[in-house]
Amino acid sequence: KQEVTQIPAALSVPEGENLVLNCSFTDSAIYNLQWFRQDPGKGLTSLLLIQSSQREQTSGRLNASLDKSSGRSTLYIAASQPGDSATYLCAVVTGANSKLTFGKGITLSVRP
């Protein structure tokens, strides 16, 4: 059974800092990995999707990397801003079961 872990559960950084959010998964036979953002009381917004054949994806100040063999992904946020404060969730698709397995998320707070 696939398990997705995101540690730590919460992170607080000063504005302007470059930061890395980590995600690990137990079954390396994934189809893709996605990073989502969730603001309090809201739905999820897709940030980046990495297919299993890819190593990384970039969108603006965000860069996500994928190392399937080690079961790890990182989300790099450059020059963090208070508006980046949110919960970031990692999710993977494994096998033929047509579903995403989510981690519990990392709640990020960027202090002005």
Add this chain to the structure above:
Amino acid sequence: DGGITQSPKYLFRKEGQNVTLSCEQNLNHDAMYWYRQDPGQGLRLIYYSQIVNDFQKGDIAEGYSVSREKKESFPLTVTSAQKNPTAFYLCASSIAGVYTDTQYFGPGTRLTVL
């Protein structure tokens, strides 16, 4: 604007009542999903549908039912058999399956059992 709408935003239910949560999308997506989110937990899949008139159970389908009579709509009924229904419910859709396409999420419905 294209997107996913969920209604109502807040829903209160008395014990023993069935309630139905609405999910509508105008993205012309084939696949739709229902998730449940509890504090400190990741999202858990309740049901999903990859085509009209067909749907599959997810990890926690007990006490829930769905229908998919139209491509745009995927309502979720929380029945009285669901023992702990208080949670945040999220609907999502994707162009096809999860293997290549990202999922787009609605704003959610918060259900509270009184």
